[in-house]
Amino acid sequence: MKSYKRFLPEVGMLLPAIILMVVFIFIPFFLSGYFSFTNERLMPRPIPTQWIGLRNYERILADSEFWMSVKNTLYFAIVVIPIQLSLSLASAILLNSKLKFIAVFRGITILPILTPITVIVVIWAAIFQTPDGLLNGIYQWLTGTYDYIDWLGDETIAMLSIVILSIWASFPFQMLIYLAGLQEIPKDRYEAAEIDGFNKWQQFRYITFPGLRNTNIFVVIITTIGALSLFTQVNILTGGGPNGSTTTIIQYMFSNGFSSQKIGYASAVSVIFFITVASLGLLQRRLMRNE
Amino acid sequence: MQYFKYFLAFMLSMFILIPLMMAVTISLNPSNTDILSNMGSWKSFIPQVFSFDNYRAVWSDPYHPFGLYLFNTFFITSISLTLSLMVNSCAAFSLAWGEGKYRKYILGAIISVLAIPGESLVLPQLLMVSKANLVDTYTVQILPGLANAFFIFLFYQFFSKIPKDLIDAARVDGFSLFQTYLKIALPLSKPVCVTVCILHFLGIWNSYLWPIMVTRGPEVRPLSVAMAAYFGSNQTQWGNVMAFAVCMAIPVIIFFLIIQRQFIASITGSSVKG
Numbered sequence: 001m002k003s004y005k006r007f008l009p010e011v012g013m014l015l016p017a018i019i020l021m022v023v024f025i026f027i028p029f030f031l032s033g034y035f036s037f038t039n040e041r042l043m044p045r046p047i048p049t050q051w052i053g054l055r056n057y058e059r060i061l062a063d064s065e066f067w068m069s070v071k072n073t074l075y076f077a078i079v080v081i082p083i084q085l086s087l088s089l090a091s092a093i094l095l096n097s098k099l100k101f102i103a104v105f106r107g108i109t110i111l112p113i114l115t116p117i118t119v120i121v122v123i124w125a126a127i128f129q130t131p132d133g134l135l136n137g138i139y140q141w142l143t144g145t146y147d148y149i150d151w152l153g154d155e156t157i158a159m160l161s162i163v164i165l166s167i168w169a170s171f172p173f174q175m176l177i178y179l180a181g182l183q184e185i186p187k188d189r190y191e192a193a194e195i196d197g198f199n200k201w202q203q204f205r206y207i208t209f210p211g212l213r214n215t216n217i218f219v220v221i222i223t224t225i226g227a228l229s230l231f232t233q234v235n236i237l238t239g240g241g242p243n244g245s246t247t248t249i250i251q252y253m254f255s256n257g258f259s260s261q262k263i264g265y266a267s268a269v270s271v272i273f274f275i276t277v278a279s280l281g282l283l284q285r286r287l288m289r290n291e
Numbered sequence: 292m293q294y295f296k297y298f299l300a301f302m303l304s305m306f307i308l309i310p311l312m313m314a315v316t317i318s319l320n321p322s323n324t325d326i327l328s329n330m331g332s333w334k335s336f337i338p339q340v341f342s343f344d345n346y347r348a349v350w351s352d353p354y355h356p357f358g359l360y361l362f363n364t365f366f367i368t369s370i371s372l373t374l375s376l377m378v379n380s381c382a383a384f385s386l387a388w389g390e391g392k393y394r395k396y397i398l399g400a401i402i403s404v405l406a407i408p409g410e411s412l413v414l415p416q417l418l419m420v421s422k423a424n425l426v427d428t429y430t431v432q433i434l435p436g437l438a439n440a441f442f443i444f445l446f447y448q449f450f451s452k453i454p455k456d457l458i459d460a461a462r463v464d465g466f467s468l469f470q471t472y473l474k475i476a477l478p479l480s481k482p483v484c485v486t487v488c489i490l491h492f493l494g495i496w497n498s499y500l501w502p503i504m505v506t507r508g509p510e511v512r513p514l515s516v517a518m519a520a521y522f523g524s525n526q527t528q529w530g531n532v533m534a535f536a537v538c539m540a541i542p543v544i545i546f547f548l549i550i551q552r553q554f555i556a557s558i559t560g561s562s563v564k565g
Contacts, residue, residue: 009468010389014397017382020438024416025404031415042418094299107548108304110555111311114544117497118518119536123314125522126529129330134313137331168310173558180559229410232499236519250410250500257414258504266414274411281406 036268042261049264056268066269068244069252072159076248077227079163084223088171092178093208106179112172121236124165128152128237152238155245162233162246169233170226174219181215182208214288221284225277249273312336314540318345318533326529345534352531354524356509357538360517363429367513368495371433372488378437379487380480383446384472388458398447404440410500417504431505432513436494442487449483450476486557496543514539 036056040049060066095106112120127134128151136148151161189207198206209216231250234240240247240255247255253273257266313336320326321344329335350357386394386401416435425431453476461471477484499515506512512520521535547554 007389007391010385010391013381013385013389013469013472016378017438017443018397020378020434021401021404021440023419024435024438025407025412025440028412028415028419029407031418032411035415035418040418042421091303094296094303097296099293099296099300102300103551105300105304106555107551108307110551111307111544113493113558114547115311115540116515116518116543118499118515118522119314119540120310122518122522122532122536123310126313126317126330126335126533127310132327132330134309134331134335137335140331168306172307176555176558179555225408229408231410232497235499235503236522253410253414254500258417263414263418270411270414274408277408277411278406 032267032270032274035264036271038264039262040264040267042257042263052264056265059265060268060272065244065247066252069240069247069249072244072246073228073230073248076159076163076166076230077224079160080166080227081220081223083163084167084171084174085219087167088174088219089178089212091171092175092182093204095175096179096182109175110172112169113176115169117169117232118236120169121165121233124161124168125152125237128161128165153242155243158238158242158246162230162237165237166227166230166233170223174223177219178212178215181212185211217284217287221280224280228273228277228280309336314533314536317529318537319343320530321345323528323530330529345530346538348531349534349538354509355517355521355535357517357535359509360512360514363511364495364514367429367432368492370429371436371495372491374433375437375439375442375491376484376487379439379442380446380450380477380484381469381472382438383443384450384476385468386443387447387450387453388468388471388476401440401443405444413501413504416501420505426505427507427511429511432502432511435501436491436498439491442491445483445487446480449480453479482556485553486560489554489557 037051037053038049039052039056091109095102095109099105130136130150130153131148133151135151139149140146149157152158185208189211190203193203193207229250230248231254234246234248234251235254238246240251249269250273253266253269256262256269316334316336316338317326317330319338319341320329321340321342325340326335329339349355386398420426420431420435457475458471461475466474495513496515499519502513502516503519506516509517518535518539522532525531
């Protein structure tokens with residue numbers, strides 16, 4: 001039995017996946033660590049690439065645009081997460097109740113998941129249209145004036161507009177996950193609570209919410225990671241503007257690495273991004289294991 | 292209470308439907324001035340006229356060949372889904388029923404990949420594919436996303452629950468590991484295949500960062516990126532832009548609404564294990 005040959009078939013079955021993962025995940029992963037210490041460029045140039053130690057990181061940390069992108073990304077995450085979570089949980093509870101046509105309401109609510117993000121962005125561009133878009137129409141109707149808001153052109157509002165559109169685009173996904181979580185809570189717990197005279201709020205507080213513990217952790221983490229990776233909406237609608245007020249970390253990485261072709265510098269940004277996201281992932285595992 | 296719930300469900304539906312109805316309404320209106328003057332009112336989401344002029348314009352635009360974009364997306368998606376099913380399920384079966392002790396290390400490595408966000412890999416990937424002269428090809432849009440740690444994990448979970456007797460019986464019958472996979476395990480794993488197809492499809496459908504970096508012209512460009520480019524070059528032509536959006540989104544929406552049950556099961560089933 002000394003021969004390793006008997007492992008050949010099973011290794012052969014693994015091989016395609018392993019090769020693809022090594023080439024497209026592991027090698028790029030280590031390359032981005034390596035590039036972050038060099039001045040690598042996207043297009044070849046006469047001067048060879050050099051090892052420059054921590055200079056990329058020093059420059060990034062000294063760049064006010066980077067800190068702006070961190071601030072914007074955090075602002076986005078801090079505003080989006082609570083609103084998105086409460087909206088998705090509330091709609092999951094609503095759509096978990098016994099209503100007529102509930103399948104229709106559910107079908108409608110999942111439509112944004114089925115719509116590609118670029119289409120969603122374009123539709124919202126029309127809604128944000130200044131001065132005559134729908135949101136401004138509502139604004140004028142509410143205030144009874146002809147004032148309007150420059151939803152994407154005003155530095156103080158632009159990120160908020162991205163927030164609104166992003167919530168619309170992604171809360172249905174979290175809602176579905178909450179819906180599944182709700183359906184796993186045993187029905188008899190509610191029956192027992194009813195007998196004990198718990199009101200609806202107490203039922204939510206003492207049965208529903210604790211029953212959703214793992215769902216909550218999962219949803220919080222995916223929402224956070226999603227929020228930190230914000231890119232498509234910003235790239236299409238504002239390109240990071242006006243005045244850098246909607247630049248996110250990924251948009252910053254993209255414009256340095258792709259548009260300005262500074263692979264080395266932008267790799268350092270992606271390393272910082274990776275460390276942030278991976279620590280969130282670890283935190284999730286910790287929390288879920290402590291059950 | 293019940294009425295209040297209906298009211299809330301109605302409001303929620305309107306919140307979702309109005310933007311989508313707006314896309315359809317604007318796409319059916321041939322006059323750009325009408326579109327602009329209606330944009331701020333209810334007329335922007337309840338159709339007043341029904342004309343397909345905008346659709347004709349989208350389909351015949353020489354700078355943005357919609358038919359080609361559609362083909363590109365269809366081609367990339369179908370090849371990606373087929374290969375991804377084969378590669379990931381085959382690896383997962385080998386991990387679940389192979390004999391080597393090395394398997395647990397590989398499984399560990401694959402699970403650790405789940406912690407790496409795709410965005411942090413795109414720059415070195417871009418450099419690699421440009422060195423390999425793969426920019427502006429179908430290959431570059433298919434290969435990098437094929438092997439997927441999460442899909443392997445989903446298949447692995449399913450395969451490791453197959454009763455040992457069944458696998459042993461196949462071995463006694465003279466099936467090799469690969470034959471057992473192909474003839475017994477894979478047909479059993481249809482629900483996982485559906486989940487993987489749906490999740491992979493949504494991934495391709497919503498991918499943007501990678502395709503804008505690796506497609507420069509319309510030749511191999513997928514619809515998702517073409518939508519953004521079309522919007523960029525026709526900003527004021529709302530009728531055409533929305534006709535483009537509707538043509539792109541409607542077939543997929545209808546398809547998924549038909550298989551709504553499997554769709555929801557795939558999304559939720561994929562999360563519980565997270």
